[in-house]
Amino acid sequence: MGSQWGYDKTYMRAKLEGYRSRAAFKLMEIQKKFEIIRRDDNIVDLGAAPGSWLQVERTLTDARVVGIDLNQIAHLDGIETIEGDLNDPEVLQQVRSMMPVVNVVLCDAAPKLSGHKSYDQARVIELNEQALAFACKVLKQGGNFAVKSFQGTDFPELYAATREHFYSVKTCLTKSTRKGSTELYVVAKNFKG
Numbered sequence: 741m742g743s744q745w746g747y748d749k750t751y752m753r754a755k756l757e758g759y760r761s762r763a764a765f766k767l768m769e770i771q772k773k774f775e776i777i778r779r780d781d782n783i784v785d786l787g788a789a790p791g792s793w794l795q796v797e798r799t800l801t802d803a804r805v806v807g808i809d810l811n812q813i814a815h816l817d818g819i820e821t822i823e824g825d826l827n828d829p830e831v832l833q834q835v836r837s838m839m840p841v842v843n844v845v846l847c848d849a850a851p852k853l854s855g856h857k858s859y860d861q862a863r864v865i866e867l868n869e870q871a872l873a874f875a876c877k878v879l880k881q882g883g884n885f886a887v888k889s890f891q892g893t894d895f896p897e898l899y900a901a902t903r904e905h906f907y908s909v910k911t912c913l914t915k916s917t918r919k920g921s922t923e924l925y926v927v928a929k930n931f932k933g
C-alpha cells in the first residue's frame with residue numbers, strides 16, 4: 741500500500757512485530773546510538789499512548805517503567821500508567837510516590853496541531869520545555885532525558901535550555917521518521933542535578 745495512506749514499510753513492520761505504533765523504531769534507534777537506558781534504570785515516559793515506546797522500554801530495563809498520557813494507555817504487562825497531563829502537579833506527585841528514584845525521562849508527546857505552522861511550532865517547543873521542567877524535577881543526578889521536537893525558529897532556545905541542565909546534549913534524526921518531516925530528538929545525558 742502507498743505511503744500516502746500511512747501504510748508504509750515501517751508501519752507494516754510495527755504491526756508484524758506487535759508494536760502499538762511505528763514510533764517504537766525511533767526509540768530503538770535512539771537507544772542504539774546513545775545508550776540512554778541501562779538495565780537497572782527506572783523510566784518515566786511522557787506522552788506515552790498508545791504505548792510502543794513503553795513496549796521497547798520494558799525490554800531495555802529490568803526496573804520500573806511508568807507511562808503518562810492525556811489518553812488512557814491500554815494495559816501492558818509490567819508497565820504502570822497514569823492518565824493525566826504532564827503539567828499537572830498531581831501527576832508529578834503521583835510519579836514521586838510511585839518511583840522515588842527516576843533515572844530516565846523520555847518524552848514523545850505531541851500537541852494537537854492546528855495546521856498553522858508558526859503557532860504549532862511554538863506549541864511544540866512549549867510542550868518540550870514543560871517536559872524538560874518535569875525531567876529536572878524528578879531526575880536523579882546523572883540521569884538521561886530525550887524529547888521529540890521539530891526544527892524551526894524556536895528550537896535553539898530549547899536546545900540551549902537543555903544544555904543548562906545536562907552535561908551532554910545532542911540532536912538525532914531517526915530513519916523511521918516520515919519523509920519530509922522536520923522532527924528531531926534532543927538527547928541529553930548526565931543531568932547536572
Ligand SMILES: C[S@@+](CC[C@H](N)C(=O)[O-])C[C@H]1O[C@@H](n2cnc3c(N)ncnc32)[C@H](O)[C@@H]1O
Pocket residue numbers: 760761763764786787788789790791792793794808809810811824825826827848849850851852867
Ligand atoms: C505521538 S504520541 C506518542 C507515541 C508513543 N511514544 C508511542 O510510542 O506509542 C503523542 C502523545 O502525546 C500525548 N500528549 C500530548 N500532550 C500531553 C500532555 N500535556 N501530557 C501528557 N500527554 C500528552 C498525546 O495524548 C499523545 O498520545
